[in-house]
Amino acid sequence: MNINLQTIPIGAIALRRLAMFGMVLALIVVILGAWVRLTDAGLGCPDWPTCYGHMTPDAASKIPGQVESYSPGWVFNSGKAWREMIHRYAATGLGLVIVLITALALNYRRERPLSPFTAISLLVIVLLQGALGAFTVWWLVKPIIVLLHLIGGLTTLSLLTWIWLDLRRTTKLVLPKLGLTNIKSLNSARHAALLAIIVIAFQIMLGGWTSANYAAIACPDLPTCQNQWWPLDMNFREGFILWRGLDTNYTGGVLENSARVAIHFTHRLGAVIATIVVLIAALLSIRAAPTALVRNASYLVISALSLQLLIGVLMVLNAFPLTLATGHNAGAALLLITILILNRRLREA
Numbered sequence: 029m030n031i032n033l034q035t036i037p038i039g040a041i042a043l044r045r046l047a048m049f050g051m052v053l054a055l056i057v058v059i060l061g062a063w064v065r066l067t068d069a070g071l072g073c074p075d076w077p078t079c080y081g082h083m084t085p086d087a088a089s090k091i092p093g094q095v096e097s098y099s100p101g102w103v104f105n106s107g108k109a110w111r112e113m114i115h116r117y118a119a120t121g122l123g124l125v126i127v128l129i130t131a132l133a134l135n136y137r138r139e140r141p142l143s144p145f146t147a148i149s150l151l152v153i154v155l156l157q158g159a160l161g162a163f164t165v166w167w168l169v170k171p172i173i174v175l176l177h178l179i180g181g182l183t184t185l186s187l188l189t190w191i192w193l194d195l196r197r198t199t200k201l202v203l204p205k206l207g208l209t210n211i212k213s214l215n216s217a218r219h220a221a222l223l224a225i226i227v228i229a230f231q232i233m234l235g236g237w238t239s240a241n242y243a244a245i246a247c248p249d250l251p252t253c254q255n256q257w258w259p260l261d262m263n264f265r266e267g268f269i270l271w272r273g274l275d276t277n278y279t280g281g282v283l284e285n286s287a288r289v290a291i292h293f294t295h296r297l298g299a300v301i302a303t304i305v306v307l308i309a310a311l312l313s314i315r316a317a318p319t320a321l322v323r324n325a326s327y328l329v330i331s332a333l334s335l336q337l338l339i340g341v342l343m344v345l346n347a348f349p350l351t352l353a354t355g356h357n358a359g360a361a362l363l364l365i366t367i368l369i370l371n372r373r374l375r376e377a
Contacts, residue, residue, distance in 0.1 A: 039135065039136030039141050040136075040139070040142075043141055043142050044195035046128055046132070047191045047195060050125040050126060051185065051188040051365075053122045053125060054181070054185040054188050055358075055361055055362075057115070057118045057181060058181045058182060058185060058357065060115040061178065062239075062358070063111065064111050065169075065239060066239070066350055066354060067350065068279055068280065069105075069107075069111040070112065071108075071112075071165060071277075072107075072110070072112035073109050075165065076161065076162040077116060079113050083113075084113065085104075086106070089104060119157070119161065122184070123154050123155075126150055126154045129147055129150065129151075130147040132147075141195065142195065146187075149187070150191070153180060154184055157184060167274055168277040168279070169277075169278045170276075170278055171270075171278060172270045172271060174239075175233060175240055178233075178236040179233060182232060182361065182364060185361060186364060186365075186368060189369070193368070193369065193372045211318075214318065216312055217309065217317075218374045220305070220308055220309035220312050220313075221312075221367065221374055223305060223309065224302075224305050224306045224309040224329075224370075225367050227305045227306070228306065228363060234291075234294060234295045235356075238291050240278075241281055241288060241291055242283075243267075243283070243287075243295075245347075246285065246288035246289045246291070246292040246293075247259075247289065248347065250341060250344040253289065259289050259293060261285075261286045262289050263289075263290055264290045264294070266290075267283065267287035299337075299340065303337065306329060306363075306367070307330070307333070309329070309370070310326040310327075310370070313374060317377070319373075321376070321377075322373045322374060325372075325373040328366045329366045329369075329370050332359070335359055336360060336362075339352055339356045
């Protein structure tokens with residue numbers, strides 16, 4: 029297809045490039061957030077947005093009494109502090125990218141390459157993310173706040189991905205109208221792919237709750253848990269209490285083993301359900317695919333799902349090493365992106 033570049037709005041081209049850059053940066057921020065959480069570095073800096081009152085941890089450590097004045101009795105750990113600040117630097121950079129996207133969307137609001145409402149919504153979400161980042165520190169890595177922070181990060185990533193895909197139409201890289209093809213099998217694939225997004229979102233939330241409560245190692249064996257197919261010692265009520273007060277440091281977790289087993293086992297059950305739903309959506313899409321783009325997106329989803337399952341299995345079999353645990357978080361984000369791409373391809377079919 030020949031595209032006349034002169035007919036493409038300049039604002040749309042700039043927005044699409046920014047959205048692509050923001051999407052990659054958002055993925056990096058999500059992975060860095062997992063790395064910080066898994067290394068217990070969420071409280072590497074006891075204040076926010078600075079670290080012991082400075083923009084770098086080393087600057088604070090060189091001033092006598094600075095660490096003690098901010099957190100009496102707090103043990104300063106340079107490695108944890110730097111990990112937390114690297115995450116904050118990346119998140120700040122992402123925030124600036126989103127500010128630019130919003131400014132461009134408002135500047136080109138007459139041409140409407142991107143809805144100002146969408147851009148402003150994205151900006152509001154990233155501002156809320158900043159607030160949740162602060163509360164994560166102030167409320168001592170409280171699990172519900174950690175989970176909401178993860179949800180906010182993945183929502184930001186999803187919106188940037190969708191904006192990037194949507195701007196393909198604005199820049200004339202995709203011409204057909206959305207959902208123009210009305211075929212029963214294709215509509216079934218669309219519904220299944222939409223359900224897959226919802227199921228994957230819930231599964232990621234379960235994974236975030238598992239990580240925030242340090243329940244990953246509660247089931248050290250596979251495919252059983254505590255050498256049982258259905259562990260008898262599981263406390264679901266205690267495991268899924270969302271709010272437990274404020275004056276508790278949740279680093280390392282505070283739950284009894286029975287509650288952690290319940291959380292982990294629920295996450296495993298969720299993984300089975302998510303796998304079935306995603307596979308059905310991908311296979312229906314392949315069967316009904318009117319274009320190579322839909323088939324390729326379906327294979328991409330299956331590949332991302334297979335990688336995520338492989339990482340999950342290897343993580344348990346190798347006693348949850350940091351590299352694989354971080355990779356599991358990255359795999360979840362990549363699976364979410366591929367599901368979004370499949371949904372978009374199905375709507376364009």
